[in-house]
Every structure is written in structure tokens, then in C-alpha cells.
Amino acid sequence: MPALTETRRKSAWPWLAALWLLVVLGLGWQQAMFWQSPRLDSDVLALLPGLDASPAVATASERLAGQGTRQLVVLLGHEDPARARAASLAFAASLDGDDRLRALPADATGAEALATYAAFQRGLLTREQRLALEQGDPAALANEALARLFAPGVAPRWAADPLGLDTGWWQARAGQGPRFAEGWLSLRADGRHWGVQRFELVGSAFALDGERHLQVRLDRAFAAARAVAGDGLVRMQAGVPLHAEAAAVQANREVATIGLGSLAAVLLLVWLAFRSLRPIVLVALSLAVGVAAGVAATDLVFGSVHLLTLVFGASLVGVAEDYGIHYFASRQQSDTPPRTLLRQLLPALALALATSVLAYLALAIAPFPGLRQMAVFSAAGLAAAFLTVVLWFPWLDRRAPRHSRFSDRVAATLARWPRWPAGRAGLVPALALGAFLVAGLLQLQPRDDLRSLQASPLALLESERDVGRLLDLPSPAQFFLVSGATPEDLLQAEERLLDRLAPLRAQGVLGGWRAVSDWLPSMARQQADARLRAAVEEKVLAAASATLGETLVPAPDPSAWLEPGTALAWPALSPLQPLWLGEQAGAWHSLVLVSGIGHESLGALAALHAPAEGVAWVDRAADYSGLLAHYRVVMGWLLLAGYAAVILVLHLRFGRSAWRAWLPTVLAALSTLALLGWLGMPLQLFGVLAQLLLLGFGVDYGIFLLEHRGDPSSWLAVSLGACSTTLSFGLLALSATPALQGFGLSLLVGLALVWLATPLFRQRPASPAPALHH
Template identity: 40%
Template sequence: MTKGRRNLSLGALAWLVAVALLVGHNGYLWVVKRIVPDTDIMALLPVQERDPILQRSFAHMVDAAQQRVIVLVGAAEWEDAKRAADAYSAVLAKRPDLFAAASAGEGVQAEWLSLFQKHRLVLMSPAQQAQLEKEGTAFWTQQALAKLYAPFGGPRLGAWQDDPFGLFSGWVQERAQETPVRPRDGHLFVADNESQYVLLPLTLKVPALSMTAQGVVLPMLEEAGAAARKAAPQARLIQAGVILHAANAGAQASGEMHTIGVGSIAGIILLMWFTFRTLKPIALILLSIGVGVLGALSVCWLLFGQIHLMTLVFGASLVGVAQDYGIYYLCNRLSADPALDSRALLKKLLPGLALTLLAAVIGYMGLALTPFPGLRQMAVFSALGLFFAWLTVICWFPLLIGPRSLKGGALVRAYGAALARWPLLRASPGTFIAAGVFGAVAVLGISKLGANDDIRLLQNPPKHLVDDQIKLGKLLDAPTPVQFFLVRGDSAETVLQREEALKRRLDKLIAAGKLSGYQAMSNWVPSARTQRERRALVDLKLLGVDGPLAAVARQAEEDAAWVRTTADALRAAGTPLDVDAFLQAPASEPWRHLWLGREHGQYASIVALRGLSMAAVPAVRPLADGLAGVQWVDKVAEISSVLGRYRVNMGFVVLGAYCVVFVLLLPRYRGRAWRVIAPTALASVATLAILGLAGQNLQLFHVLALMLLLGVGVDYGIFMQEGATNCANRRDTTPWLAVGLAAANTILSFGLLGLSHTPALQAFGLTMLLGTLLVWLTVPCFGTSTTIKEKANAETIGIR
């Protein structure tokens, strides 16, 4: 065995040991440690921008909504709706391990009222408190007498003496207005102009985002819906819940990836077969990519202690770059002299392979300079993956693919012959005219390019789910979990007082019709200051010696002892109510998500808004101005803003990466370095112009694709210029074949994502499709005149 061969064997053996360790570590992570990728999008934010209390408030609201499934079973007739709802519930009752249904019995209402009975003196609506401050003895005397004698004096909760002036009853009615849902015949009832609905609020006992849980829960919901329609054929079902959207998104992604994946793999296999007449090359390329992914995952886990899901998704993009190294070696092995052994071939190709790796790694590592932890992790993952794939090609390919092991076919010769007819960039009038036209069209197209960073582009739910969500939101007047006010303070009392100050501002918008209401902890537990004020006000205005209560006693012919007994009973029902006592009661369960409690040395709560429209947001947002500890939270706008900053930062990173890569190319290519990078730069500009002319809005995923395009396109430029650097290669079309195969595989791998129905994936795929195709078509134009002439005059155009 020669010394070179022996060195190759030792290197291959050493790399085999390293890969075995990687496989073992990955097996430990997934099988033993059972790692789960992080899916928290807040984990991608810059550390200095991550507010832990704000993050907790959003998680609190999301967690409250995530495990809920809301079902409305409706019909024109109430009896039909009840019958269908009972059939629906009967099916779900078979699986108590999956669903917990809320009770709507009389006991729930009684428990709810009993919670507040001993605090009823301090529970009144703000309007009643204002009335109490303004009105005199005569008004309140008439109020009490009307409730005592009038047959329709309004709803009464308990005996007349418990609430003679109707203050507690008024507060209870105001609380009931927080939802249009009412108990009826042992069910929860809500209606519109067309139907009467039974509300079935369900709580999942399994994780809503678990694919396993979705596979069990959704069939049960479908079975329950079928049972409801069988019981009442005219029944209408409205269903909403995170699990429905998550299951649809998963099914859509699975279907798309199956279709696109199978199509791309089949296309790549056929392409490699027609090129090399064997499946061995594609198996080796997939092997190099697989090793790259395993190595990146292992090292990133050791560095970061976790892996974000977006890192895995973005890291998959290294497939489109990592394949280039193997393809370049295979194409050169195909065209090389059979007498040239693997060590000599590798030595000749190593400078070009090293530059392609460095160019791609620099492009990815530019992300590591940004202040975003998510982008830094993505950059490290991708750079490591490329490095491990590159080492696999260097260590194993020369031993596994030897001379005469590959054979080119007619497709290779025909494709190679096309290069001689490709236009060549020269300093001529035609070139300058073409450059002027290109510049004008590019400026026009890019000037029409808008920007859209809306987080909702990450999903594309079907129309029926959106319609059901809108309908349910209107019927239930439910607050949105992604837009609310966050209230903070150094004590629970401070938080409640600040809530009350905020609510006074919100009341003005409700009066103007821009909101239908709000949900807040202070609705149920007024601040201690407010409770003291109300108790003192009741004592002063209603229970005094010559006050309304005494006047009522005279009208009812009761003596002073009755007045004292009634007044004492009312005062006894003025026990202060605090948040802890309220939260410990079972009746507080629907409102617990509004109270965050003590978080990082502060207390915090949430004020949720009902009936908030997008048009009303500009009027709502400024209400927090000037209120200490009150902050408007709009998670859709916030995350969209984060994506926008990612997009802008990534744009600068791409420009910086071009500069660094150009400097890197100068020592080897000198005056021809611009020819390596120019095709990719022009293709990127042209892609942006085409998107602008097509009316597309720029988003983060367009820019991420341009980042990947830099790593891919520079590889093609290096391949072509290496053909001019190595004299032995000037008379063949090996670089052109490597570019064609790499570009075709990239288009099949990523370009087909342009067919996706998910806007973000579609944007990424469309950018890669246009950019890769344009680089492919443009890169031969930047070859040197000598190289092209020699190729055109060569006796054999194709690859030997």
C-alpha cells in the first residue's frame, strides 16, 4: 500500500470512529435522554429584550386557552339543540381520560353566590358607587321600598334584608354581563338571531400540541359530531380550539412534505442515475448530509444544552449546500484520467473544496454576530453541519469512489456541449446595454417591494376553522389571549388600584362603542382602598340614624331595634375580600388566568378586553400612557416586530457576508474574484426585483433564503473558476456539470417548497427557486475568454 493510500485509510478509519461516537451520542439524546426541541418563540428574542413577567403573562393567557376546546351545538329550536348536545356529550363521556366538561348545574350558581355573601356590602358597581355619592336619602328610600313592595322590582338574591338597596344585586348583574352565556335547563345557553346554542366548554387532559394526542382527540370529536347530527339532523356545530389548528397545520405540513419530498427525492435519484449510471453516488451524498446533521446536533446540544425547533427547521437548509462538496468530487472523479489516483485527485480539488466550505461557513456565521440567540444557534448548527459533511467527503469519498467506478451517459455529453454556446461577458456595447436594462428593471422591481412581517404568515388555517373561530368569538364575546393590558406593582393592593385606574379609562371606550367590556381581577376583588371607601360610604349614606334605612323602617312600621339589627347584619357582610381568598374558591377557576401573583419580586395581573377590533387598537393602545405599572401587550404586533427586526438585521448580515467572502476569494482568484461572487449577487438582486414586480412583500423567509443562496451560489462560482485555475481542467466541462447537478438538486430540494400553501415556506422556496435558477444560468457568463475558447475548440466537448 502506498504512503498516500495508507494516509487516506487512516483518515477514513479515524473519521469512522468519530462518526460512530456521533451516532452513539445522538442515540443517547433521543432514546435515553428523550430530548424535546424548544418551541418557545420568546426564546429566540434578544436576552435584553426578554421581559420575564411579560413572557409569563403571555404564557398564562395562552395556557388558559391552549387546553380548551369550545363547542357550540345549535338549532333553531332549543329542544333540538339540547338533544344534539346531549348526544355529543355522551360520546365524549366515554373518554374521561381525554376530556373534562364544565358543569352548568344549579349547584355551581349557588356556590358562586355563596362565595360573595359575606362580602356583599363592599361589592357594588362603579355606577352604583357614583350614584351613592350623588343621590340623597329620598332616592335610596324609594329604591328600597320599590324592591320591598314592587312585584317586579328586579332580581333578588336572598332575603330583602340582605340587600335592601339592591347594591349587591347590581354588582352580580354587572358580573353576569361579562359573558352572554346563561344557564338554562341544566345547560349553558347562548343565542343569535338564527339559532339557539348549547355551549360545551371542554378542557383537554392531554397536551394539545402533541401529535399523539391529536390522533386520539380529533377522531373522538368527529364521532361526537356525527352523533349530534344523527340525533338532530338540522343541528349546527361550531368548534374552536388550539388542537384543531395544530392538527390541521400538522396534517397540511405532512401532506406537503410527503408530496414535495417524494417528488424531490425521486427527481434527484433519477438525475444522479442518468449522470453516473449508479445509485452509489446519491447514497454517499445522503451519507455525508446525514453525518453533518448528526454532528451539528451533538455539538450544539453540548454547547447550548438544548435545541430550538426553529434551529432544526433552518438547519435542514444545509442539505442544499452540503451536497455540493460530494457532487464536485464525483464530477471530477468522473472526468479525471483513470490513471489519477484518489489521493492526487483530492489534492488537486482540496483548495476549491476548502474555499466553498469557508464561503458557506462565513455566510452562516454572520448570523452569530447578531444579538438574537435563536439566530446564533441556527448559525452554529448550520456551520457545524457543513463542516462534518465536508469532512465526510474528504475522508471517505476518495476510498469509496475510485477510478472507473463512474460512467457518464448521453445526458452528460449533451449538457456539457451546451456550455460552448453560452454567452460570455465582454466589455462590448451589447453588454453595457444589457447591464443598463437590467439595472433599470431591478430598480423598478425593488422599488415596488413592500414588507410584511405579520406572524400570521407562519400559518394558513382552512376557511372553515377561521369562520368557526369568528362566529364563536362573536357569540361568546370572548377576549383575545394575545392583546391585553399587563398591570404590575410592588403589592397585590397596588396592582388592584392600578387596574381600577385603567378601567376608568376603558369605560370611556365602552361608552363610545369601541369595546364591549373587559375582564379583570378587580371586577371580582376590589382594592382594599375601594372596599374601605364603599363601606364608609354605605355607613354614611344608607345606615345612619336618619338615613334611608331608618326612613324605610318608618314606612314599613318597624321599630329602632329592627333598624339596628338590619344595619348590624349588613355591616357584618362587609368583611374585606382579598385575592387569595377568592382564588382559593372553586368558583374563581374561570378567572384565575387573570392573576399572575408574585413574579420576580413584583405582583402582576392581566386586564383582558372583550369586543376588541383591529380598528379599535389605535384608541386602546395609548390608555396605558401615564399609568404607572400598566403596559399594553399585543403579542401579534410584538412578534411581528421581532420578525421585522430579524429581517432587517439579516439583510445587513447578508451584505456583510458578501464582503467577507469576496476578501476571502482574493488570494486565490485575484482579479477573477469578482467573477466568483457576481453571479450570486446579480441573481439575488434579480430575485428581489422579480418578487417586487410580482407584487410580493418582503419577509424574513425571503432574506433567510438569500443567505442560503449566497452559500450555494458562491460554490457554483468557485467550481467554474477552478476550471480556469487548473490547466488540466480547461478542456473539459466538469465544473459546468458540477454546477448543473448541484443547482438541480437544490431546486428539487428547496425550490419545490414554492408550491407550499404555507406563506412562509412558499416565500422561502420561491426565493430559492428563482435565485438558484438565475445563478445557474448566469455563472457561465462570467467564465474567462481563454477557457471558453478552449472548450469550444476542444475536440471532445463532453466529459471523457
């Protein structure tokens, strides 16, 4: 019966190898199609789950996210206004006809907008005008009106607007932001005249070839502008496409650094250990198949691949090679035929694969799209590399690799490796280690910051802040969501909110705001302002009539009022249309965006949160940071459950010796966390996730040593695998993304400690270790 089973295995093996060949050919075709037009994503929020928000908040967030994803702003400044204007025109001319950038037209001119509002002027008062009319003395106002009567150009329209209120409302709004005149949009700030230009990206910002295509175009246009204006020209720029391109270029560089660095290290280790071209080629083949499978699986499941997934996945090279290295290490030290040897190794290899894949898939438990991408990428890649080794290596490997001094010396170190002292002798180092761990863990501080997932260049971030300051751009991550039963109720709720924001602006707590009701007052406010104005003007004209000795007739009451249904369609109000969310779930909603927000102003703005009055303060950055904190705690408990599950599984396989494979990883994990505390580095979600992977990988080393007690070839495979895995994840510490940087550093330290600690708790060999061949 055993002979029949063995015959069936031999007959099934070629068919499985051929089937895997077809799968790999399909992967090759899929990769060729994918990289012709890669579906890549760099949006940080795409890594995170959707917040548990109301439909109105979700709609608002989508509206704000989609509003400017393809737009960028360029400011050119010079002390001489003529040179600033010439530079702006030269900059625009250089990009005219560009196939990637389309210039956006300037907003409606002041004259056009003023004409649009002319019929509604009597119902439009500024906050200051309203206060002056309510508190002003009629006699003083009458004297002010008479003084205006004799001003040049005022007399023909004086009776219709004796107090000069008509243009005040519009001038207060026209003074906000840049002005369009003489063919260019400009503003004056910081001692310079700035030309403001807006562009929209045509096509994709992603070209993962390491080149800054968009930035090169802007640099070329700036050179043309400088040729006209001279060296005093200054440029500022901002926009999502610039960040997207910078992220793509950074990802390309990091994929090359981490992926190629890992591959070079792995191949060097293979060469030093086996001194043969065949192991290098076959291990490289398993790695290539693994990475291709990771990209294909991620694209198939999610429809795109995030750039951070590619950077994270580049470290897969240092993990997927373990199976091939373990095979060749055993092959080097044994005369057993390839297929027989692989069947002997298969239980340990399969158990190691299972623990690693489970560690990766544990990342997918949290509803983070980014983590799930990384989990699918890595699990699929490891499984593909494993199948390549199991199904192909026995057929492609016809001769055992040569021995080398390097491999023999590494393998021989196991016999000389110390063991943890037994009894009282081990108490002193145990107490010292315990003191180090406790003191370090007590200093460990959690920190959950959304910015840890961002890696935009510092110069671009500073330029973005300067553009936002000069243009008084509101924050898209923090805003007020205003609600009302009808459009009129909604506008009145906005006005009450703006009345409460005005003192904060006067105190310098915030820079300003952008709201629909600033340009489209409620019907109630228009009518109240019109009545107030008419009552005051009647008294002023009565006093003026007595002084002039003639009867002055006030202007007639307004015959029309501004209404949302018609006013929001005007070109002058087109920039406000994204703020008007319309009706949803039986209520009307709008956004009020605020600018000039600092850390000191967040508390004051949050204090205005009043759902009963239809005002909700939304801070997406704080919400996401809270979400990261929540899942850091959840994944921490999951990590503890994982350690409990692993010791149970190991006990089923190894009985009372299971702790020998489990304890080194526990000590390495605690030491890594304690070291973070000693160094003053924060614990973030990605740090907890690193501990999950450390559990999956670290236990593998103990499994191999328990499965093959005292076997030098097994220790050689563990050492080579630990070295390449540690280096691969350690290279993540070079990433510009803080989260990946901390992730890589944690695994660099943790994996090195596991490798050092595992032999300390190994069993004593049941029989003398086999002699090494020289």
C-alpha cells in the same frame, strides 16, 4: 520529502475513513432513539428571541402561554335547546375514558358563588348602581323602594335591602359568559343554544406520522352527538393542541414533499448524468448521513427540533449532493485515480463548503432560536455530507461512471455559452438591467408580521375566532400589566383602569375585560360603597317611615371585607388566579385582559399606557413584529458586510479575477429583490436570510469555474448542483408557512439567476478544452 508527505496522507486516509464510520454508526443509533419519541416543537414564539421586557412582563407572558397550552374548547350549537343539551352530553360520553382527552369540570355554580359573596354584599356595588345612588333624588329613590315593598316575595327582607341592590352586583357578573344548569354549561348566541365543553390533552400533541389523532377523536365524538341531535348541529372548536397537531401534520406533509421531492430530483439527475447505480447509491448515502447529522446536532445543542427546522432542513438534500456530484462529474471526464482526483478537487470543495457553512452560520448571529436551529442543522448536515464524500468515496468508488449523452450535452454548453459583451457593446444591456433594478428596488416595501411564521388551517383559525367571540375570550397577546406597592394599591390601580375602559366598551371599541378587581374590589372601594349605600338607604328609610307611619331600621354596617389573601383561594375565583402575579421585585402585579380587540381599538388601548399610574399596555404581537423589523435591518447590514468579506477572500485566492465569481451573485441578489418590488411582494426577515444563503451558494459556482477554467466536467457539476439546489429550495415555495414560502421563492429565482449569469463573466480558457469522451 514530497514522497514522504504523500505516504503519510495515504496511511492516514484509511484511519480517518474508519473513524468516520464509527461516527456514522453512532448517528444511526442516535436517530433510532430520537424518532422513537421525537422531541419536536411547533410553538411559533419558540422560533423567536425573548423580548427585552421587565421581569413582570416576562412572568405574565409565561403565565398566559402556559395557561392554555394543553386545553381546548368545543361548542355544539342547535336551535333546539333540548337537542343542544342532548348533543353535548352525547359528545362528552363518547370521549369519557379516552386516554388522550380529559374533560375539565365546569366552574362553580351561581348558587355556590352567591352564597360565598353573601356576607360582603353591602360593600359591593356595580358601576351603574354607584352612579344611581350618587346622582339619584332621595324622594324618587324612596318611591322606588316603596314600590318594591309590595312586590311578591320582597317584604320579609325589604328593610335590609329597600333598593334591591344585593343581587345586582352578582347578577352583572353571572350574566357574563355561559351558565351551568341541568348538568351542562351553555349559552345562547347567534340564534342557537350552545353547549360549552372544555378538555385537557393528556400526553403529547406531536405524532409526526401524518395522522390527525386528536381531530379524529373529536370527529368521532361529533358523529355520536349528531346521531342524537340531527343534522342541524353545528360545531366550533379552539385550542393550542389543535394548532399543534395541525402544524405537525403539515410539517410531515411538507417534509415529505420537499425532502422526498428533492431526493427524487437529485437521484434522477445523477442517473441521467452517470447512468450507473453506484453514483446514485453513494450520493444518497452522503445525503442520508447529512440529514441524520443535522437532526442529531440540533437535538444535541437545543434539546428539541422545531417543526419548521425540519421543513427547512429538508431542502438540505438539494445542497449536500453538490460534493458527490462534483466528484462523479470529474471522475466521469478523467482517468485520474479516485484518491488523486479527490486531492485535486479538495481545495475547491473545501472552499465551497466554507462559504456555504459560513452563510448558514450567519443565520446564527441573530439571537433567534429558530434561525440558530436551522443554521446548526444545515451546517452540520453539509459538513457530514462533505466528510462522507472525501473519506469514503475514493474507497467505495472502484470504477468511473459511464458517459451519457445528457452529461456530455450539459458539459458542452459551456463552450457555447455567451459572454457579457465587452466595451460599448455591453453598455446597453447594463443600462437596461440597471433601470430594471432601480425601478424594482424603489417599489420594494418591508413588512414584518409575526403571522408569517404561522401556518394553521384557515378553517381552524375561523373557528378559533368564532369561539373567542361567543365566549368573549380575551387576547393572550395584548394585555395591561398593573402594578402597585401593596395589594390594596394594586387593586385601586386596576379600578382606575377599568373606569377608563368602561367608556370604550360603551362605544363598542372593545368587547370587555377580565380583571381581579371586578370580582375582588379594593378595600377602599368596598368601604366607600358601603358608606354611600348606608347614607342613601338612611334617607330612603326615613322617607318611607314617614309614609308608612312606622320606624324602619337600616341594616347594620358590614363586619367583614373581601381581602386578596383569602378571596383568591375561593373556588369561585379560581379562573382569576392566573391574573394575580403576586409580589415581584418589591411590587405587586396583576393582569387585565381585554377582549373584542380590533385594529381600530389598539390605538385607544395604547393611549391608556401610564407607567406613572402603575398601568402598562403590553402588545406582544407588535413587539415581536418590531423585533423582526429590527433584525431584518441588522441582517441586511450583515449581508453587505458578508459581500465585502467574500470579495476579499476571493481576491486572496484568485487575485484580479475574483470579481468574476462575486459579481453574478450580486446581480442575482439585486434582481431577486427588484422582482419582489415589481410583483408587489413584501421584503421580510426571511427574505434577507435567503439573500445570505444565496451569497454562500452562488459564489460556489464562480469558484468552481475559476478553479477549473474551461473544464466541462466542472461546468457539468455546477449545472447539476445548481439544478438540484434550485429545485430543493424552490420546493419550499410550496410550504403553507408564508415565511418559508417567500424564502423558497427568493432562492428559486436567485439561484437560477446565478447559474445563468456566472458563465457570462467566465475567463477565456488558457488552452483548448479537453475533448469529451463518447
